[in-house]
Amino acid sequence: MKKSLFIDICRENYLALMKMIEQTIKLCPDQLWADKSLQPQFWQEIYHTLYYLDFYFGTNWKKQPERFEVKENLGEVPKTILSKEELLSYLDEMREKCVNVLDNLTNEQIQGKNSYFWTGPTLSHKLVYNIRHSQHHVGKINNILSANGIEAAKWVIDPKKK
Numbered sequence: 001m002k003k004s005l006f007i008d009i010c011r012e013n014y015l016a017l018m019k020m021i022e023q024t025i026k027l028c029p030d031q032l033w034a035d036k037s038l039q040p041q042f043w044q045e046i047y048h049t050l051y052y053l054d055f056y057f058g059t060n061w062k063k064q065p066e067r068f069e070v071k072e073n074l075g076e077v078p079k080t081i082l083s084k085e086e087l088l089s090y091l092d093e094m095r096e097k098c099v100n101v102l103d104n105l106t107n108e109q110i111q112g113k114n115s116y117f118w119t120g121p122t123l124s125h126k127l128v129y130n131i132r133h134s135q136h137h138v139g140k141i142n143n144i145l146s147a148n149g150i151e152a153a154k155w156v157i158d159p160k161k162k
Contacts, residue, residue, distance in 0.1 A: 003107045010127050014098045015159035017134050021049060021091055023153035024141045025084050032148055034081045040074040042144055046087050048072050049137040053094045056130035057101050061116045067093070 025046060033043050040048070051072040054065040067090055070078050110124050119129035142152035 003105070003110055006110065006124065007102050007105065010131070011099065011102050012159060013131050014102075015095065016156040017131060017138065018053075018091060018095050018098070019156045019159050020138050020153045021046065021134075021141075022088065023156075024138065024145065025087055025091070027145055027150055027153060028084070029150065032144070032150070033084065036077070038144060039077070041077075041081070042141070043082055043084075043087065044074060044078065045137055045141050045144070047082055047090075048074050049134050049141075050087060050090045050094055053130060053134055054090075054097065056116065056119070056126060056133070057094070057097050059115070 028042055032038075034041050047068075047070065051065055051067075054067065055061070058065070068080075068082060068086070070080050070082060105123070111122055114121055114123050114126045116126050116129075119126040138153070145152045
């Protein structure tokens with residue numbers, strides 16, 4: 001497969017995924033955002049998803065993203081609640097980071113060894129793993145919305161459409 005085709009496929013799928021995350025943030029009513037009866041809380045599931053998008057766009061798995069002073073661990077109840085605005089801003093940063101990472105990859109890097117060994121042998125494997133992990137959490141987030149009588153985010157086919 002040509003590098004440009006693989007990168008285009010990744011870009012389209014990442015941007016579609018991020019548009020779905022944006023929809024879930026905007027669809028979530030304030031009373032559900034930090035509902036402590038949900039474990040993890042709605043906002044925390046979104047933060048975890050964005051945190052790991054950030055993490056897997058990195059080049060060293062030992063260096064953790066440091067955007068907020070909140071742990072990404074879904075098993076812990078954080079003291080701080082991140083706002084919709086904070087997570088929308090983080091999402092915008094991830095869109096920009098995604099495009100920058102993808103646009104600057106070489107064939108050698110795409111086919112080269114992946115230091116995030118659990119995601120597969122090459123960087124290509126890691127890029128696909130990252131999409132799968134994130135989409136898993138979007139599904140969980142949509143399930144929370146649906147279970148609370150709120151319309152879930154629409155499936156995004158073309159991320160360029162409004």
